[in-house]
Amino acid sequence: MTLFWPDPAALEADLLTLAALESPSGDAAAIGQVMAVLEGWARELGGETQTLSGGTRRFAFGVDGQASPLLILAHADTVWPQGTLAQMPLRKDAERLYGPGVYDMKAGLVGGFHALRALGGEWPAGGVVLLVTPDEEVGSPSSRGHIEAEAHAARAALVPEPPVGEGSAEHAHALKTGRKGVIDAAVTLTGRAAHAGNEPERGSSAVAAAAELIGRIEAVARPELGTTVLVTQIAGGTASNVVPAECRLTLDVRVSQAGEDERVLRELAALTPADSRVQADWHLSVNRPPFPRNAETLALFAQAQAAAQELGFTLTETSVGGGSDGNFTAPLCPTLDGLGAPGDGAHAAHEHIRLDLWTERVALLTALLRRL
Template structure:
């Protein structure tokens, strides 16, 4: 079958339909509206549609049990709050298609469905299963179980998050992501009259900032950042409360364990200040296993046949591919090329997008 490029006008029309439905993760109605549109597309292709616990929807195309299906991962939510379209309207300017959620990842959803349509109902043996989740941008707490269950029964996972910004680079590895909260409870007192009776939560938190960030090992891909501090009250009071929020990124599970143990072992210098640590790793690292490397090599060869060079990078941000990589060969970044995830300049490159849709079509046929 010829690898005909998708119609750019049809890509743009479908993308506009999704982008102009604002669907922040915090709005289940908006997210469900996007899902309803996508479900109509799936039913038009003859899919069997299932609503799963936690709000995820599953669409099966030719899944027949003859072999494990291919799994496509998508998400309907965005980081953008209601009202963003007024400031960042959907627009097409030359080869640039802009608007909230275009790049991350409504373009990926549209590209996946154009690839499925290109198969013309000639599903690969075992079929294709597509999951559309409601909460990827907030950590996938309600959808993780469905994602992992589907991955355990898949022969490969294709994640249509966008490729590396402004490139043809897929994401062949991702760091694991952790969030920790450190709460310090001290003793308040008057800073002028009886400072010795106070136990400063802010002072202990300041010590902890340096101790926590000292756990970083950049040479191993481990970063630790205290991104937010909140504490104290009136300036003339020894502060009794302080909270630190910590972001952790790790390339391996071993590093995750080391950093987690280090944070949990923290102690205060002043015994009157109580420290409570909560949180942990919410996405495991996406490590490059041999099966994933073989899948990437296949994608590279197919891209070369289609006339472009595909590269692969390991990135610091997490996705639902972090959950599937330990369970099945996983390729991430198969969505729409562009730039500006979570930023005001979010956009898709229309001159590159059709090539990636053709690549995904070939992978669905041949992976």
């Protein structure tokens, strides 16, 4: 097999094109500008472009219906609001390129197109579908159905999201073979207000009820199963001399194993305050299911390991707590995540990619497309 190494200057130029287009979640016009650039790149490769409901774009390359295609899954939205570039402009040093959205995940988008271009029209059996969503950073409400439909039809999914950040010693050569599922959870407690000085006995404190409830909420966790339940925000009360009638708790809930999401939802919904005068209104939903580290995904990782060895480097694999759209594909087809550019600072002011390591990731993605 002929080994492909991308042109670093061409990669950087295309990334600067995308990164100069701010694309915050929820801004359809801004995201549409990014999608228009991608549509142009897809046309250059002879791809078929389809706009799906909610603004997701489906790019098909050599898909003939004779075999199951490979799926590349990416997103065009970022967490950064319009105007961020004015305070946080794109810049580079010898090894890194900094800027909003470069790491999560515009470098992954660029790398995906360069890998497809490297195939020179020699598509793998069944072809390749590149699905680019507009709302990953807000939970993929409009795109989840499209993602799952493509995963049902695909023989494998490759996700060029960022790998583990530079804070980890394994960041440069680790792929993600598992992710925790995410549950959106919050509870609003409603009691009764009263004058805290004159007649506190006539009130029922929602804040006091919340304080008692927090321990029982966090006891739903099962660390031995990888399930974490943490109360991360609390808001309540109106003034120092008023018995607080309302308090809201927001939780961070993550699960590693299938079925744990159902248990957690059931047990949280059953929790009520010890003070019967205070009512609890739970708001619970599964944001993303667990991405299981299973035999099928590990077999796909073995293919990536072999490809990396041919390219001259060693890959490792890891499971992480954060979710991605790969959580939707992993229960339906073998999935490898973390194929994007190494770097650090997702959603942070120091967001950047490692230019010196990015070419390896694009070469790896290209080799995988040729092997699978």
